[in-house]
Structures are given as C-alpha cells and as structure tokens.
Amino acid sequence: MFMAKEEEPRSYIYLNGRILGHVKDPEQYVSEIRAARRKGLISGEVNIAYAKSLNAVNINTDKGRIRKPYIIIENRQPKLTTEMVEKLKKKEIDFNWLLRNGILEYLDAEEEENALVAFSDEEITEKTTHMEIDVASIFGFTVNTSPFPEHNNIARHAMLANFTKQAEGLYASNFNLRFDSRAYLLFYPQAPIVTTAAYDGVNIKHHPSGQNFVVALSTYYGYNMADAIVINKAAVDRGLGRSVFYKTYVDEERRYPGGQKDKFKLPPPTAEGYMGEHVYSKLGDDGIIEPELHIEEGEALIGKIAPPRFLEENIGAGGLEEKMRDDSSVLKPGEAGDVDSVVFTESTGATKIVKVRIRALRVPEKGDKFASRHGQKGVIAMVVPPEDMPFTQDGIVPDLLLNPHSIPTRLTFGHLLEELAGKAGAVNGNIINGTAFAEKGSTRISDYGKILEEHGFDRSGEETLYDGITGRPFRAKVFTGVVYYNRLYHMVSNKMQVRSRGKVQILTHQPTEGKARQGALRFGEMERDALIGYGASLLLKERLLDQSDKASVLICKECGDIGYYDRIKRVAICPLCGSNSFAEVEISYAFKILLDEIKSLHIMPGVKLNV
C-alpha cells in the first residue's frame, strides 16, 4: 500500500481565502512580505497575517476590510520622529508621504492579530510592533464626539452613537435651498464648552447639534423619575432646544398610456372625489398654495386632477374634464404649519413637478426627547415656570433638572466629569478639551475644582439650591454644572394620534391600523384572553364585533347560504336555491369572508339557524 512519507510540517498560504501553496517557515515568510510592503515593493493595501492556531498564512488584498493606520516601531523606536511631526505641521510632507516611506502602515483586522500595539512611548517593549497615532482612535468618530468616554460604560457608547445621529442641529448651511423630505433645524446651535478632537477633525464645531444646558442633579417633586426630565420654561421661551421642522410635499403631472395626463389646477366641484370647498380654500388660481400661508391638517397643498382610474364607455357627454378625478395633495392628519417655499420644476421625463415645503415650529414640550453625550436620554415630563424652579445663591436657575438616580446605575461618570468641566469652562470662558485619554484623569477633578474656587464656587461643583416654591434652601447641596445636550428628533407632536371613530379597511371592514391611516389600537389576542378569563362576555363582544366589523347578512332559511336584497325587484333572493325566506343575522364580517373562502375551496358551508 502507498504510504505517505513523513513530511516536515508546513503552513498553508491563502490568498483572499483561496489556497495558494505552502511554506516551511511562515513567520519568516510573513515578515519578508511585510518588509517588502514597507519598502513600497508591494501595495500598501496588502495585508498578511499568520494564524498560529490554524497554521495558516492569510494574505488579503480584497475589498471590504476595515483598516486602521498605525505607527511602525522598529528596535523599540517609533519610526515617526519629532522632526517629521514638525515637517507635517509646516505641510512640507503629508500623511501619504509617511505611508510611502514606511513610517505608518494600515493594518486590517486579521493582521492586527499579529501586532502588539503600544498606547504611548513608555509602553514600548521588545515585543511591541506598532503604536497608536492617537489613543482616542480606538473609538470611532461618533464615540469621540463624547467627552471623557473612557469614564463611561461601554454599553452607553453604543447608545450614544445612536443618539448622536438623531440630534437636531445645523445639518447643512444651504438648508434654505434644499427640499429634504423631512428636516429638523435647531434655532441656536452652540459649540460645546467641553469639546473633543473630533469636533476639530471634521469641523462639526461650525455646524454643531446641541446646546450647553445648565443642569442640576436634583429631583423635582417626582416629576423627573426614571429618565424623565424637568425643563425651565424661561429657558425654553428664550430659545433653548427650539427647532423647526421642515417637510416637503412633492407632486407630479404624470402621463398615462392613452395620451391622458394629470393637470395642476383647482379641482372643479364636479371632479370625482371632490372633498369640499373648504379643503381647497387656500389654493391659488393655479391650484398651488401660496407661500407663508398657515395650513392645517386635511387642507389641500397642491390641487391636481387626474384621469379616471377605469375607462368608462360614454365619455363625451359633459366633456372629459368633468370625468376627471381629484388627486390633490392634502396635509396629513396631525400635521400643521406654514408654507415655507413652493418650487416649480420639471422631471427628466419633461413632466411638471411641484414641491411645497411646510415649516412648523417645534418648541420643546412634554414628551420631547433630549440626550447628553453619554447615552443619557430623557423625556420632558414637565416644563416648569422659572419662579417654581430651584435657584442658586447667585440666582442662577438651571435649564434642566436631571434625576441623580440616572447616574450610578448607568455608570456614566463621564457625565459628571463633563458637568464639572463645563461649569469650569463656563466661569472662566475657556473651551475645555475632553478628548478620550487626552489627560490623566486623576488630576482633572482638582484642576476644574481650582478654576471653580478661583471664581467663588465650591470646588466640588455643588451648590446650595433654594426651592422655588417654598424659598427654603435644600438640606443637601446639589451638584450643578453645564452639560452639552442634544435635542433628538423624536417629538410627540410628530407621533401623537387619537381616534374614536374612523376609517375601516375595505377587505375586512375592520378598523385601519397605523398613524398614517388614522388607525385604531389593536385589541389583540392577549387582550381577548384577558376578557375571556374575566368572563366579561358582552364587553368582549362589543370590542370584537360591535366596535369592529359587525355586519348584517341575510341567511337563507332553506339552504343556509348568504342571500342578497334585490333593490329593483324589492325582494331578497338566495343565489343558491332561489328561496325568498330569510333571517337577518348579525355576524362579524370576517366570518362572511371565511365562508367565502371556504366556498373557494369547493366546500359549501351552510348556516343552520335556531328559532
């Protein structure tokens, strides 16, 4: 029998996951390729890694890998020298020069496994292969907008990353020329007092998305329990968190096969589906609304008539126009605002397009959402008049009262640190750097305390607060400072919806679902179970039948099939047996559909009647 010769152990080489060959000494092979890459002999986009556990050398050159630059270290010495940094500052050399000359290199996730990366010069040992350009780069951009992220729980960073994206601000400086389908704009965006390197890096300090709030860590008569926040009405009136909401309605003069087309115009009362004069009262002569008019829900923005959906035979009498159907754009339920701008334009298909931008003020109110840059979100539970808010010795009334219980359980100590730093920055008029790992944390608290003390404040950041209602000082001192807050775009006024009676679905005759359709709230299976368990049979019937899809049908007394009433002959007829004797029965329309569907299975269901 053939016996394989005992061979020397070899490592397999994979290029982009495909086997390429094998090599005797993988570590030397990998280091040779790396050296060639640093010399510029092969592309810097090639990454190579030796996976010891799999005994495989993986070379990756394909797209879609996450890569990050590092400073190369050779013989315990970082290759980036101070002279190079100086030259960089003078712009004599650039980042790419460093890459080309083997000072920096990009590693992908796989090659990172072979690297030992030092955070600072002091950490470099014999085994160190790379050094971070900046330690803060272990976080992504969004987390780096948060000050002191190294003092927060990592789970809060994930939340912060989401909230940052939802923050209102100055999203674009040409917002006035843009017709975004939805846009939010903060009235008075501020650059944060406690800033980070990320704000400089991508220039967001010139289009920020938040404001510096004076925050007291205090309860307020139970109104800020469990992530609720209390906000100062005076601050709101002065523009705190105030924003504007833009929404664009678009309509087009569509062309249809057969030469018909839509037309922008004031729909005539003869048009099919005409909604009544009051709906169109704000439209101009051209059928389009005028700018700066106030508009409420249910009012038309763009008047348009469209050809009928189904072609009828005798067009001609009365002209085509009277057969047209109303297809105007109407402001959706729950919305209101002023017309900001109207634009006429043309599509690539040479059809007319109208865009109407609605503007609505969004003053902070109960139910609006705010978040600090530490994953601490909250919803306004009460807007308190300034005279009822607690105030400090200097007469400062906080903008926002945050429940102190929200700090220890979430482990967001960065929030406290920002509050202290923000206060220090506010009193001496300096911007404070809160970039991750920028300074050793231990001295910070005393540094900020010193600044506060110089300006006559308590070094701990605590202040005696006086109850605005009784005028008495609180027994405990309250930690008060300045925190940068984002206003998030989840607002009640965009979400609130009510219904008592309303539309039903065509197929099931049951109430519609969802805010956009003025829907009802579902009385679901578990709610049904609760009523059965309680034995409330009539309440259950009311929910599930009377308030839902009650239908009255004629049941044939002869055969049990559903009959119909012939209005011309004025008799009820059973389509199955032709009988004329019926009983009128109340059933759910869903049951009628079920009977129809059973019939579609070629099964004849019959209803037997008692009495």
Next chain:
Amino acid sequence: MAKEKKNDEYKVQYSEPVGMLAAQSVGEPGTQMILRSFHFAGIESAIATSGLPRIVELVDAKKKPSTPLSTIYLEGKAAKDLDEAEKVAKKISEVKMNTLIRRTAENFSKGTIKFMLNRQELESQQMTPRQVADKLGKLMKLDSSVEEYTIIVSMHTKNLKDIRSTRVRITRSVISGVEGAGKAIVQRDKNAGDFYIISAGSNIAGIIEIDGVDKTRIYTNDVFAMYGLFGIEAARNVLARELKLTLDEQKISVDYRHLLLIADAMTASGSIKGVGRHGLSGEKSSVFARAAYEETVKHLINAAAFGEVDPMRGVTENILVGKQIPVGTGSVKLAIKKEDMAKIKPK
C-alpha cells in the same frame, strides 16, 4: 365547619373559564423564566433539564424526556447499609460494552474481532476480562478467547457484512445492569438517613425486578414510563408534580390546582395527550376552533368530507362569528321562551 367554609370560598363558580386562567397563570410567569438551564457541579448525568425547555417537554407530552431520572428507594438491609445499597446500585447501573473498549480491530481474513479493553474502566467496574467475555458469550452466543486485556471473538463466517454488524452489536450490548437504567448512584436521605439510588435512566419496569428495590416508592420523571407501569392516574400525578418542581426551582409560585387542571386535561382521555396540534387542540369538537389553530385547510376539507356540524359551544368559534361567548356572563340564558312570555298574563 370553618374549614368547610374556607373550602367553599375557593370553589370555582359555574362557567368560570378555568382553562384560560390556568393557561394565563402558567404562561405569564413562564415569560420570566430563564431559558438557559442551570448547571450544577457534580455528577454529569444527574443534571435534569429544567426551566422552560422542561415545561415544554412535559406539556407537549414528549415520549422520552431529554434527561430521564429515576429515584429508587430501597427496602430491607439495603436501605440501612451502604455496602448493600452499593450492591443493588451495581445491579442496576447500566454498563455498555463501548465504555469498556479501548480499541477494536476486525480481521476479515480470519473472521475474528479483537476488543482491546480499557483496563482502568474495567477495574473501576470490578470486572475481569473473562467475565466480560462470558457475558458476551451468553448474550450473543459467540465463541471468544481472552488474552490478558484483549477479547478475541471468532466468527464462523468470513462474510464482511456479518463481521461488521456483529462488531456494532457487541459494542452496543449491555454487559451489566438493567438496560435503559443508566448510571446509578447511591445517595443518602438527609432526614431519614436511609440510602436510596438515583439513576440516569427511566426503565423502572426493569429496575423494579431487582431485589432490594422498594416497589412501592419507585419514581421517575419520565411520564410515559410511570404511565406504563402504574397507569394513567400515576401519570397525571407525575405530570402535575414535575410541572410544580420545575416552576418551584425557578422560584415561580403558581397555584397547584392550575397545574392539576393541565395534568387532568392531558390525561382525561385515558392516555397522555400533549397540548397542541396532535393533542388537545387538534381534538376539539368544533371545526372552526380546530381550523383557527393550525392546518386550517385540512380541518375544513375533512369536515366537509364527513359533513360535520359545528355545535358552536366553544369560545373560539363564537368569537369568530361574533356571538356572545358561553363563558362567565354569557353562560346565563332566559329560561322562558320569547313566545311563552306573551302567554303570561299579569295579575
């Protein structure tokens, strides 16, 4: 007297939806149950499935529990003496051939199979290779010879297929103990001080034959094994008891009568039926109730084929058509007919 009054207070009223209440009472705490079962340090085989997977197993009436466990109480000398108890445990504890084998080798030209035995394992079972060979000979009627720790089985055929299948049969054969009894371990009752045995199998029908086993107290968490040996009433008690144990373990308190009702419903027919498509829900009398649950078309077509009439007595079907349900306030009706009302003349 006072006791009777208390009892009456807790009696269920007519038309109380007890099934719905039982379902809700078990279902709601079930959402709080931890999906992952706890792991205890100790004997690997003595860990029973717990938590939601165990509840599902019981309610679905699974034929074999994923971790069968038997509690075997002893009588006579064995209950008091550890050595005697160990002897009984050894008789019960199931030892399969494959746990004793280190390596096997088939020789197709000679028609022999070599079993190299694991010396340590054999010593821990206090068995000699000769004993194993004798047992094999008894079980399979095979000729074998023993060389130190190797058993050589000689076949009278050189048929490849026969040799291979014999080898598989031998490795699967039970050398000592009761088949399906699993590993048996002696435990001591903390209160009574008596010894008893826990085994990781549920063949109580086999175990009960062993001398020294208390036939009146043997118990297993395998509902079907208990049903087979002691009948439906025992199965019902085991069901309720196991549900209770599982819930108690997670510190969830549910009134025992809810569990009894579930056990009653599952066993009322005389055999154990799961809750679900193939059990209780699939055997409801109403066509609509069955069709509303699962396999709608199948139920409708069968109902049509047999000309079934839905008596409209249940909850689901009445909600479906929009009638008042015959539960709670809906269960009362006028005793007098509408027409007869007219005949009554006011005095």
